Amino acid sequence: MKVLAVAYEEKDIPELIVGTRKFVGDSANIVLLAVHKSASSGDFNINVDKVYLAETSRPEEIVAAIVKLVNEEGVSLIVGEAYKNLRDAFSRVAGQLSMPLITDATEIKLGDDRLVVKRGFLSEKAEMIAEVPLPAAVLFLPRFVKAEGVEGGQPVVTRLEELGGDSKVRLVDVKPKEVGGANLEEAEIIVGVGRGFKSREDLEMAFELAKLLNGQVGCTRPIAADLKWLSEDHWIGISGKRVSPKIYFAIGISGSPQHMSGVQSSKIIVAINKDKSAPIFKQADYGVVADLYQFLPVFIKKLKERLG
Amino acid sequence: MNDIVVLVKASLNPDMVRVGSDGSIDLASIPLKISDIDRNAVEEAVRLKEVLGGKLYAISILTWGPVASRMKDLKLAVQEALAKGVDEAFVVADDSLTPGDQATTASAVKEVLSKEGIKPALILAGEATIDEVTSQVPGRLAALLGYQYLSFVRKLELSGGKIIAERDLEDYIEVVEADLPAVISVTQEINEPRPPTLLQIRRASRKPIKELRAGDLPGIQMPLRKILGIKGIQVTRKQVIIEGSSMEEIADKLIDALIQEGVLKI
Ligand SMILES: Cc1cc2nc3c(=O)[nH]c(=O)nc-3n(C[C@H](O)[C@H](O)[C@H](O)COP(=O)(O)OP(=O)(O)OC[C@H]3O[C@@H](n4cnc5c(N)ncnc54)[C@H](O)[C@@H]3O)c2cc1C
Ligand SMILES: Nc1ncnc2c1ncn2[C@@H]1O[C@H](COP(=O)(O)O)[C@@H](O)[C@H]1O
Numbered sequence: 001m002k003v004l005a006v007a008y009e010e011k012d013i014p015e016l017i018v019g020t021r022k023f024v025g026d027s028a029n030i031v032l033l034a035v036h037k038s039a040s041s042g043d044f045n046i047n048v049d050k051v052y053l054a055e056t057s058r059p060e061e062i063v064a065a066i067v068k069l070v071n072e073e074g075v076s077l078i079v080g081e082a083y084k085n086l087r088d089a090f091s092r093v094a095g096q097l098s099m100p101l102i103t104d105a106t107e108i109k110l111g112d113d114r115l116v117v118k119r120g121f122l123s124e125k126a127e128m129i130a131e132v133p134l135p136a137a138v139l140f141l142p143r144f145v146k147a148e149g150v151e152g153g154q155p156v157v158t159r160l161e162e163l164g165g166d167s168k169v170r171l172v173d174v175k176p177k178e179v180g181g182a183n184l185e186e187a188e189i190i191v192g193v194g195r196g197f198k199s200r201e202d203l204e205m206a207f208e209l210a211k212l213l214n215g216q217v218g219c220t221r222p223i224a225a226d227l228k229w230l231s232e233d234h235w236i237g238i239s240g241k242r243v244s245p246k247i248y249f250a251i252g253i254s255g256s257p258q259h260m261s262g263v264q265s266s267k268i269i270v271a272i273n274k275d276k277s278a279p280i281f282k283q284a285d286y287g288v289v290a291d292l293y294q295f296l297p298v299f300i301k302k303l304k305e306r307l308g
Numbered sequence: 309m310n311d312i313v314v315l316v317k318a319s320l321n322p323d324m325v326r327v328g329s330d331g332s333i334d335l336a337s338i339p340l341k342i343s344d345i346d347r348n349a350v351e352e353a354v355r356l357k358e359v360l361g362g363k364l365y366a367i368s369i370l371t372w373g374p375v376a377s378r379m380k381d382l383k384l385a386v387q388e389a390l391a392k393g394v395d396e397a398f399v400v401a402d403d404s405l406t407p408g409d410q411a412t413t414a415s416a417v418k419e420v421l422s423k424e425g426i427k428p429a430l431i432l433a434g435e436a437t438i439d440e441v442t443s444q445v446p447g448r449l450a451a452l453l454g455y456q457y458l459s460f461v462r463k464l465e466l467s468g469g470k471i472i473a474e475r476d477l478e479d480y481i482e483v484v485e486a487d488l489p490a491v492i493s494v495t496q497e498i499n500e501p502r503p504p505t506l507l508q509i510r511r512a513s514r515k516p517i518k519e520l521r522a523g524d525l526p527g528i529q530m531p532l533r534k535i536l537g538i539k540g541i542q543v544t545r546k547q548v549i550i551e552g553s554s555m556e557e558i559a560d561k562l563i564d565a566l567i568q569e570g571v572l573k574i
Contacts, residue, residue: 175480299563
């Protein structure tokens with residue numbers, strides 16, 4: 001059994017390898033393909049058979065590298081973590097090699113010629129367990145395991161050059177995305193903001209509340225992706241981050257399943273919304289039916305008084 | 309080769325999921341609706357049809373059966389696309405293809421194109437569906453057809469037979485230029501889909517929807533995935549509405565409740 005593990009970010013290599021080992025067992029051979037930011041260091045002290053480096057983030061070139069290695073190495077399982085560039089690359093590889101692809105997997109179990117996988121379904125309102133034949137490809141949900149106890153090793157490292165890929169798609173420009181300082185996965189208190197806020201400046205109230213409680217500010221997709229009032233590291237939901245704070249304040253947020261799937265494991269959810277029929281109230285522990293512009297200043301003032 | 313195809317999925321509606329007390333979910337009772345981002349794909353396709361001047365087709369493959377009870381929802385999804393300006397639609401509905409998977413869907417689309425002799429310059433799809441959110445079908449289809457694939461496109465221009473697209477990738481935006489033909493998946497941010505007008509809906513009822521079965525599509529890939537189980541995740545929240553005669557009173561009560569829960573220390 002040979003597995004090709006594709007890493008997009010260097011910091012995720014331990015997690016990817018530990019997780020893969022956990023599910024495929026010690027006897028499987030793992031070949032690591034490190035692309036993008038994980039391919040730059042070239043220094044790998046990790047328990048895998050071989051390492052290939054491809055210093056590219058372009059899906060076209062990642063596809064070419066994966067297909068080359070699958071053919072040369074005789075791989076029956078390809079794994080990675082569900083980053084957009086890998087979603088793109090894996091979907092093409094799966095199409096080209098006619099294999100099943102399971103995205104956002106949380107667990108896999110290996111049989112002789114099949115794979116049993118677990119993943120979220122219906123905006124995480126359910127979990128699906130499915131079986132697919134091998135060879136197959138799997139993209140795990142980022143943070144699917146805790147990377148503890150990474151064993152070292154001395155794999156042979158080979159650099160892949162001239163991947164080619166799809167020459168008809170010409171790169172005109174690359175613009176980096178703004179990165180904020182949010183680290184929502186670690187936050188104990190998160191103040192979530194949605195389209196109920198009328199302007200970027202008004203988010204100040206949310207930041208003030210978060211600071212007061214030693215928490216962080218998160219947001220819905222439109223605030224980050226559409227309006228760009230906050231950088232994408234604040235984005236919570238099925239296509240953003242999954243968080244598990246002690247308190248999640250959902251302020252001016254309607255409660256769409258795509259957003260709520262990211263906050264499901266919060267201990268307590270507080271909703272502040274002016275529409276008493278907003279779906280958020282059915283998914284919250286405590287609800288305040290009020291205009292956020294009237295409630296938040298008072299709430300902040302009261303908290304300040306009581307915190308002393 | 310000026311035609312455009314837009315892919316539309318009748319997805320299980322996550323808003324309508326009921327989880328039984330034993331964690332059971334009855335998929336058959338969840339209605340299907342047009343997947344949200346496919347509305348953006350349709351909107352963009354209608355706009356680009358004006359630029360290319362060809363015909364605009366919609367294709368939808370039924371993923372969730374049984375066909376007999378799903379046909380109405382499937383047709384409603386496709387009719388919305390027709391009302392918005394799609395000229396003709398093809399639906400593939402066959403109990404042997406349900407529950408479908410993404411490999412089957414992509415191959416079914418390819419088979420429909422070859423059976424109908426459609427060679428589109430552009431195939432538009434959503435970045436992900438609302439029921440499974442895999443972002444997989446368009447990339448698979450591009451690979452099967454040997455088309456260029458531009459994923460996660462949030463801005464799209466067509467001029468002089470070339471595509472200029474802005475792709476919203478993991479940690480950066482990529483601006484690319486590509487030739488036709490291509491498969492493009494669009495993000496929710498690419499446009500603001502307008503609901504069809506009543507007049508458009510009425511006119512759409514006269515537009516053709518052709519139904520196909522597995523037997524009409526000889527090269528189709530039968531589903532590779534076998535669903536072994538679906539378990540509902542029950543999250544019960546207290547749903548307490550805090551009331552009071554003033555904002556001050558409500559704020560105090562909320563603070564008290566959070567202290568009581570042990571999640572706020574004062
Ligand atoms: C495939 C897919 C993936 C998606 N992924 C995500 C994701 O990861 N994360 C995400 O968040 N969304 C995601 N979405 C989008 C999601 O469906 C919703 O559109 C989005 O979450 C809505 O954001 P919102 O609640 O901020 O805005 P809205 O739904 O517009 O809600 C705004 C709320 O504010 C309230 N309000 C307005 N004014 C006030 C006021 N003055 N005071 C108090 N309340 C007020 C309104 O009553 C309303 O309930 C995804 C969608 C799709 C199709
Ligand atoms: N059954 C289907 N019929 C038609 N189009 C589909 C189907 N499934 C997926 N698509 C298209 O592919 C996109 C991405 O879907 P997915 O890969 O399932 O997340 C959707 O937004 C649709 O445009």
